[in-house]
Amino acid sequence: MVWSSQRALGALRAPGAWPGWLRGSGPAVLRRLRGAAVVRPGFLSAAEEETLKRELDPELRRRRYEYDHWDEAIHGFRETEKSHWSEASQAILQRVRAAAFPPALAQFPMVHVLDLHQNGYIKPHVDSIKFCGSIIAGLSLLSPSVMRLVDTQDPQEWLELLLEPGSLYILRGPARYNFSHQILRDEESFFGEHRVPRGRRISVICRSLPEGEPGPPN
Incomplete structure (x- = not known):
């Protein structure tokens, strides 16, 4: 079955789904x-x-898609780090931070923006503790996709997240440190038996600082 927003609720109530957007x-x-x-x-x-799309598109479209990431984790992408946002976008990001991070937890002031080509994908990886703390929170724009987490010690243990446009995902603690995560390429993009066609995808990612790193000045 091909996934679409109209079919989503039926698809997500298939056996093994818990709750609706996780299996x-x-x-x-x-x-x-x-x-x-x-x-x-x-x-x-x-x-x-x-x-968000209207604010990000002009800057992203000045860049070319890349196919050689420094740690070979991403294929077919362009990215930027952004600290200055419009008032409307800043209000959205404040909602993300309030939803995902405890008030006392130091966060990166720069927001990571990743534009994944329709034919791009993110390979299984665990973000380095040098560059990211215990919480990652990402908004998904434009295209649905499937994120797969796999236990680094037992590949038979896995979790999949269905990320619709407009959704927020949060990875904390064991999901952050003990599981790799990836975005499935289009030909592999299924949520159970349900096909999730991949298009161009933009993710807007907020991150906590690594432990021991000071927060930004007030």
């Missing part, structure tokens, strides 16, 4: 990552998604 290899991994891997569908309104 895993079994009950144990679902219990283990409960609260550590979170999807909040519909976090953005259509107007908010358009606000």
Whole structure:
């Protein structure tokens, strides 16, 4: 079955889905990552998604898609780090930070923006503790996609996240450190038996600072 927003609710109630936008290899991994891997569908309104896209597109389109990432984790991408946002976009990002991070946790002031080509993908990897702390929170724009987490010690243990446009995902603790994560390429993009066609995807990612790193000055 091909996934579409109209079919999403039916697809997501298939056996093994818990809750609707997560599915895993079994009950144990679902219990283990409960609260550590979170999807909040519909976090953005259509107007908010358009606000972010309109602000990001001019800068992104000045860049070429790259196919050689420094650690070979990403194929077919362009990216930027952004600290200055419009008032409307800044309000959206404040909602993300409030939803994902405890008030006292230091965060990067720069927001990572990753534009993945329709034929691009992100290979399994664990973000280095040198560059990212215990929480990652990302908004998904333009295209649905499937993120797969795999236990680094037991590849039979996995969790998949269905990321619709306008959704927010949050990875914390064990989902951040003990599982690799990837975005499936188009030909592999299924959520269970349901096809999730991949198009161009933009993710807007906020991150906590590595432990021991000072926060930005007030």
